[in-house]
Amino acid sequence: MTKKQRREARAKRRRDRHHHHRRQLWDERCVSCTTFNILAPIYKRMDNENCRESQYRAYWFSRNEKIIDRLLADHSSIICLQEVWLGNDELVDMYQKRLGDANYMLFKLARTNNRGDGLLTAVHSNYFNVLNYRELLFNDIGDRVAQLLHVESAMPFLQNRSSSCVHQQSLIVNTHLLFPHDHSLSIVRLRQVYKILQYIEAYQEEHKLGPMPIILCGDWNGSKRGQVYKFLRSQGFVSSYDAAHQYSDSEEDAHKWVSHRNHRGNVCGVDFIWLLNPDKCRKPLKTSWNEAVFGIIKYLLQVAFLSEENAFALLKADSLYDHITYSSFYQALCQLGMVHPDRLNSEEIEKLWSEADRDGDGVIDYKEFQCIWSPNCCSQEEDDTEIDITDESLETFEANNEAFGFTVKEAVLFPPEVEKGMWPENYSLSDHAPLTVVFSPTRMPCSPRIPGEL
16 A cells, blocks of 8 residues: 555545544434535546546546545435536446445436536435436526425434324425526526426425425525525525524625635635525515516616616616606616526516506606615515524424424535635545535424415
8 A cells, every 4th residue: 555545544534433423413313415516527627728637537537436435425315416427427337336335316417408417416215215306407598407306204203193103305406507607697597596496386286295394405606695595595595504604694704605616716605505494484486586686687787887876867768757668678678688588588577567667657767766776675574583493302293283394403515624715725526615414303383485476
């Protein structure tokens, strides 16, 4: 054994002891989830910018072996991977065999139009049974996709008053959103998330599902400052990592951690595991969508260095009156690059117009313009009151007014430096950091969606 091999063996033993100690601290009912963009070899640049790792088998094979080593050491109940090189049979077989031998069930989904990479979700059979699996194809300019898994705990977590076993069910999503090459693409990413939530609602209605936790995993290609983050927060989702570390949505906490160094050399936090519990009070999905779109409009106007007054002037164009017409509103959205089948279509623009034209007189005056500049004034104020969930005894469960949910026990990014907002130069597994979250099942009261249009 060489000196380098001995050093790697010692490091592996230390990691194994660390993971064993962590697992001892977890309650036996806990489950864990890992999300990781593993950087497909077809995208990984070598020292020569014109070369990709996919041209050098020894490099991509060794790196992916190390990735699998880490995944197996973490022993997560669910693994959600993005940028898996599904176009290479040897790499796919590597994951299939090694994760399969470790009792994982694998679900693969390639991006549309033969992009070469895609998603892989692995579910450990010791923790979950997969009740259903669905694939969502966005069919947009980014050829992005999403996976939906309806899972049930392999072991009963709770007992009800009749002493029958109860298995917790959850919905798990794995996705990889479009990279925002320019500001106008923000609406495409928002639409992708909107489609995911619409699909989840349709699936729940189709199968007449009761309240259950929803976990969204993936590379969201956007930070805590973006509209996708705000959109999901408005729907009751919490960022598991931020919840575990008690970080807020404030600007001050927006840069406490990073998970990605992109091809431009910028570091940012874009990998999330979102949790929605049944106790969260949710506003209508369409309301959140309208607010988020208005937020993007405002952002694009601000990028153009327009003040509130100048933005109103742009939107009303050459109107002789102090109001915005539908024609000038539509024209302004075209100028902002938001009118496109993958962005906003005519029907959606008409619905946005109706939302902003609150008195229905066919024009938007300056007061109604506040619905664009300050979207929250258009809808019922969001109730941010948190329902206090105590760590009560889990001996009984009343199905009529309570449901299962999760509390976040722990959330860890690797390598440790990224948790302090720094990207280590010696990290070579990927240009993303894996995020692992440990959840503990709990019971909680159900909270219905705020009445209104779905």
